[in-house]
Structures are given as C-alpha cells and as structure tokens.
Amino acid sequence: MAANKPSIPSGTRDFGPIEMNKRTYILDTIKSVYKKYGFQPLETPTLENLSVLTGKYGDEGDQLLFKVLNSGDYLKKTSEEDYKNGAKAMLTKISEKGLRYDLTVPFARYVVMNRGTISFPFKRFQIQPVWRADRPQKGRYREFYQCDADVIGTNSLICEAEIVAMIKEVFSSLKLNGYLIKINNRKILAGIAEMSGQAGKESELCVAIDKLDKIGIEKVNAELKERGFSDDSIQKLAPVFNLDGDNQSKIETLEALFTSSETGKKGIEELKTVFSYMEKMGVSADKVEFDTTLARGLSYYTGAIFEVKATDVKIGSITGGGRYDDLTGVFGLPDMSGVGISFGVDRIYDVLEELNLFPEEAITGTDLMFVNFDEQTEAYCLPLLQKLRAIGVNAEIYPDSAKMKKQMNYANNKNINYVALAGSNEIAENKITLKNMISGDQELIDLESFIQNFKK
RNA sequence: GCGGGUGUAGCUCAGUCGGUUAGAGCACCAGUUUGUGGCACUGGGGGUCGUGGGUUCGAAUCUCAUCAUUCGCCCCA
Numbered sequence: 001m002a003a004n005k006p007s008i009p010s011g012t013r014d015f016g017p018i019e020m021n022k023r024t025y026i027l028d029t030i031k032s033v034y035k036k037y038g039f040q041p042l043e044t045p046t047l048e049n050l051s052v053l054t055g056k057y058g059d060e061g062d063q064l065l066f067k068v069l070n071s072g073d074y075l076k077k078t079s080e081e082d083y084k085n086g087a088k089a090m091l092t093k094i095s096e097k098g099l100r101y102d103l104t105v106p107f108a109r110y111v112v113m114n115r116g117t118i119s120f121p122f123k124r125f126q127i128q129p130v131w132r133a134d135r136p137q138k139g140r141y142r143e144f145y146q147c148d149a150d151v152i153g154t155n156s157l158i159c160e161a162e163i164v165a166m167i168k169e170v171f172s173s174l175k176l177n178g179y180l181i182k183i184n185n186r187k188i189l190a191g192i193a194e195m196s197g198q199a200g201k202e203s204e205l206c207v208a209i210d211k212l213d214k215i216g217i218e219k220v221n222a223e224l225k226e227r228g229f230s231d232d233s234i235q236k237l238a239p240v241f242n243l244d245g246d247n248q249s250k251i252e253t254l255e256a257l258f259t260s261s262e263t264g265k266k267g268i269e270e271l272k273t274v275f276s277y278m279e280k281m282g283v284s285a286d287k288v289e290f291d292t293t294l295a296r297g298l299s300y301y302t303g304a305i306f307e308v309k310a311t312d313v314k315i316g317s318i319t320g321g322g323r324y325d326d327l328t329g330v331f332g333l334p335d336m337s338g339v340g341i342s343f344g345v346d347r348i349y350d351v352l353e354e355l356n357l358f359p360e361e362a363i364t365g366t367d368l369m370f371v372n373f374d375e376q377t378e379a380y381c382l383p384l385l386q387k388l389r390a391i392g393v394n395a396e397i398y399p400d401s402a403k404m405k406k407q408m409n410y411a412n413n414k415n416i417n418y419v420a421l422a423g424s425n426e427i428a429e430n431k432i433t434l435k436n437m438i439s440g441d442q443e444l445i446d447l448e449s450f451i452q453n454f455k456k
Numbered sequence: 457g458c459g460g461g462u463g464u465a466g467c468u469c470a471g472u473c474g475g476u477u478a479g480a481g482c483a484c485c486a487g488u489u490u491g492u493g494g495c496a497c498u499g500g501g502g503g504u505c506g507u508g509g510g511u512u513c514g515a516a517u518c519u520c521a522u523c524a525u526u527c528g529c530c531c532c533a
Binding site: 005007010060061063064102130132134135136137138139140141144146316317318320342344346347371373403404405406407408409410411412413419421423425433435437440442 | 491
C-alpha cells in the first residue's frame, strides 16, 4: 500500500461515470425546460469577494462560509494586536475572498453590476456548485449543486404560474409522478399573524409553523408561546392550521377570516390570480396544494412560496422557491422584485434511484466496441470506426490486442451493447461479425449492412 | 457548537474469553477454453488490523490519546 492513502475532504464527492451519466440526464432535463420558458444561462465565479458574501445569510451563514486565504504572505497585513483581538478581527486581514454559498446572492450582484446592459425583466438560470462549511450528514454535503432559475424586474404573477408549469414539466419529463407541489404566500402568513392579534410577528410564526409536520401541533404551540404569542392568539390560529378540503374551499375559509387584514386579502388575491393564470395556460392544479403551514426558512421571501415534496420516498423537499421584493437592495438597487426556483439535484437523484426511474439510454455510454486481434484488424476496423462515429454512433476499439476474454469482459463490464469482430476470416471475405451482447447472438454480415445497422 | 457509532485485503465485512502463521464474499490475475463476455470449477497475488502510547509472557481484541469517517441535534438545500 502507498504511504499515504489519498482522500477527499468530508462532505465532498467524486462523481464516477455511471453517476455522471445519471446526473447529466437530470440536469439536461431541467436545463431544457428552463430554456423552453425563456431563461438564459449565467455563470458566476467560484470565488466572490467576502464583502459580497458576508452579512447576507445571517450570523450562522457567515460561519458557514468557506474563506480563502490571501495569496502570498497572507500574514503581512496582520499585527500582534489583530491576533489578540481574535479570529473575527483577524479574518478581514488574512482573507478577502470566499467560495459562493448560494447562487442567489451572486446573481443579485451580477444584476446590480450589469444593470446598464441587462434588459428587464431578466430571466436567468444557473447550475453550479456551491459550498458550505457545514457539518456533513446524510443528504447534506459541503459541496453541492444548485439549479436555480429566477426572473427579476417584474411583479407579474404569470411568473409564478410559469414556475408551477416548469416544475410539472421537469418531473413529467423525468417520469416522476410521486410528488406534491405545495404553494403558499408570505402575505397570507402575515395576514394570519395579523388576524391572531400578533401583526408583524410573522417571521416568528413562520419559524414555528414550518416545523408543524415535523414536531406536531402541540410542540408548535408551545414554541409559539415561548416566542410571545398569547393563549388567545394561539387559539385563533387553530382553525388556520386545521384547514380542510380542496384549494378552493381553503381559500374561501381564509377569505372569510381575513376581513380585517389587508395584507392577508392581498395574499389570497395573488394566490387566486396564480391559479387563474395556470388555468389559462392549461396547467392543471392537480398535485398543487395550497398549504398554509408552508413557511420555508428564508426570510427574504415576500410573496408566493413553493416547495415540492416527493410522496413515494421519504426524503423531504426536492424543489423550492418563492418571490422576493428586494433582493438587490443590499447592493444599492432597491425595488427589484423577482421570483425564483431551485431544483435539488442530489435529492432528485436519490428519488429516481430509489424508484428505479433512470432510463437505459441515460446510463449506456458506448454502443459498439471493435475487438482488437492484431495490426491487420486495426487497419481494417479503424476506418469503419470513424465512419460510425461520423454518423453519431458512440464507438471505440479496444486499444491493445489483448486476450479475447479480457476484451469481451471489458465490453461486458462497460455495458456495451454490440461488439464487432474482424479477424483474418472476416477480412478475407470483406465482412464483419457483429455480436449482440445482450442476447448473445452474432452474425457474419457485409460492411454495408453493418453500417446500416447503426443508422437511425 | 453539542452528542453517539465505526476504522481489519481494492470493496463489503467476520474475527469467540486476550493465545500459534488474521479470515470470507465480491473484485483482480492465471487456468479449464490458441476467436467469444455473463454461468461454473481450479489455482494465485494482495494486510504496518487508522496512527501513537499504555497494560500484559502475549493485543486486531483491553485502556488512553489522536486522526479519519459516519449518524443524529442546531441550522439548512
């Protein structure tokens, strides 16, 4: 064994060929849907200046940022005194850059920097890895991919309806039927807070009720009480948490409750508009559920909130998103409303894997391999190989004239569907033997029909 | 930041109460088969038992430390 076993940092992963093929299948599907709805690609640097990143994700978030040491002598700007003042004071002197923590903040930064050349509304999608210095655990990594699409610079609720349409299209392309799109609106949550006599406390309310399906109503109530909600207001909240029936009847019940809350009414109005746009687009409300207990952690959402849950696999949320009103404000460009969505590739991967939904085409790499007997075979096969590649066949020749068994084994392990053999017999007759590796059948055919076989 | 589990062959793991030369399956290589993979049989290579100390006549096994890794809590995707 080597002196040092190589390893990768915890919470990071290698993606081998099989995994990559499957991931590419998912990402290509999402990408093509994004494009279909008019979103344009964007990439931003892995490294951002820490001044862009810090303060955007709360204190916890700042802790979770990966910071990069300055190049060269990174201690040259520091003094004894900085050392005494501790890590926080030291940090600004030794590190100016960090790894991106999400795709939303870099996007906001890009929009602000390029506001002169962008024509709004701006629709962009972005599929890149992000990094968090979190403690890794099941389904949580330090490096993972986000696939975001956002439209910024419009209040139109058509965007919300389109998001629902995109979610449906992505999952139906992936042949995944077991999912539920949950939709809510931050203004409705605010209305609920108002109605319970705790106006302005919706963020406390959100944090608590977001846990409803996890810890149950009793504990949520206990937590609300802890956060300063009176027994009276907790009682008023009860009917909201126990809403029954379909989307329409939930909406009607809330409308009746919101007589005194302008914000709540606005939220309901928005929700109804989204549903009506969907109807005009022919997007069925099937699998779309209005859920007043959906809150999502992120505090910057101001309008619609989305979350998609897989129903056949216990895994939590596989997609999320929502509307925000002031994303670019911190960078000096106020009043830019936007709405966005993010598909969780890693979790979608796990779901498709568990339900065995990856199609054969997504997994197979090479279609055909030429067995290599000797130099004569090579001379005979190489032109054929290039001919096949020219018509789009994924093909290869075994590079060495190794033992037959080894070559066949290679093809077998690599899941190659066809193997072509051309030894002295075939060459003498100007033919080739084509073997189907799945059925095991093989036949001696002339070169013309050999090529024809792979034309589609 | 807090708590638990696990480190033995390339991989997954077994290893009794501390006792001789540390095992299995898979993978790999060779052969049964000089031009035919999957299946079967035969043989083979491959280990600083994570690392360092301690206890002991004797440690993979007990103990301490350390590193790695993993699961959960907080938080999040």
